[in-house]
Amino acid sequence: MSNPVYLALDVPQLEAGKALVEKLKAHIGGVKLGLEFFCAHGHHGVHEIAHCGLPIFLDLKLHDIPNTVAGAMQSIHVLEPAIVTVHASGGRAMMEDAKAAAAEHTKVVAVTMLTSLDERDLKRTGVDGSAHDQVMRLADLAQEAGLDGIVCSGQEVGTVHKQWKDGFFVVPGLRPTGSSIGDQKRVVTPRQARNDGASVLVIGRPISKADDPVAAARAIEATL
Template sequence: MPEARRIDPRDRLIVALDLPTVAEAEAMVRRIGPAAGFYKIGLQLLFAGGIDLVRRLVGEGHQVFIDAKFLDIPETVRKAVESVARLDATFLTLHADPRTCRAAIEGRGDSALKLLFVTVLTSVGNADLQREGFSRGLADLVLDRVDMVLAAGGDGVVASGAEAAAIRARAGAGLTIVTPGIRPAGTDAQDQKRVATPAAAIAAGADYLVVGRPVTTASDPAAAAAAIVEEIRAAITG
């Protein structure tokens, strides 16, 4: 089995701390306890003290995914990634743009930070792309951006479960696929348009699953996280 596929099921679950304050995020981490150990910190929390939270979580032995989705002129991206690399986070997101990718790789240097490039947001559908003037369909656009990431030497992509199988077929085992828009069976898709269950996303080739509200709004977040981990485990072994 390729190294990328030997990840422990618990480590494949990334809980999105999409919460307004650090205090609420820290309380959620305590409620989840050992059921999960990998957390995503996005823009809302980053600008509410989230950088210090990254340091604390890493210091406690957790893995952290910084979901910043950088896109700017190359020199700004390079310097920003240099700063992020000093935080010892596991993942950082950027938009899938060739100059952004090259600048980020340079900024990362020899750190262990893995660079993930967003293909198409899971809240976007084909109709949205058409309104924005894209002539290619969503599936083709995702693969175009995957090809760009492969050519530039990026570590992985962020893509929905609907595209995971095509990406895995295109890229092989060497590209990390992180899939948001995960909804356990029977739960509301909410503002997401391209969703998948944990089992379906893993079966399609995703390495990591990002899950926010199905865990953080559950009456028992630890139990919700544990159930998703078990579904991941069953998808891998079954």
């Protein structure tokens, strides 16, 4: 992958989103469309962004019984996404069915632990141990289920990469040096994540909310 940066395009206005992608497409490697975008614009919106000519990452974080997730995966074949997410906490059977139902060229990756959570949040949901331990447990489960890789923070990707050499690792919650971390809790720089084995770097607000998004994207690209 020549440019691992995927722009997180979680915006309510489709035309504004298309304009931003067109402006940035020479400086990013793909576009991540999450729940906010998908719920607002559906299949039509995905097709419109795909016309810009970049790979599409559908960050839907599917999490339900295996049969339902498999059906949802089949329903997005027509969108030809490069990457789709499911929640690792849905269990091995759910992940196996998701991968079996995915289109041939779609990578299915499992979300381990949201980068907006820390160990105190984990404990409140009944999970003991460190964030690192939880990510490693779910990474093992995703690998056993035959998925292509996982989503994890930059703080864990190095360790996961050492034990899953051919895994595909998506790292969100990245912040260039000097950027506000916002609602993220476990952040690293794009360069650090890439050095530690990240396959895809998901970056949103540091680019999309910058005074000059093109300059911000170029600055990040230059560090890689």
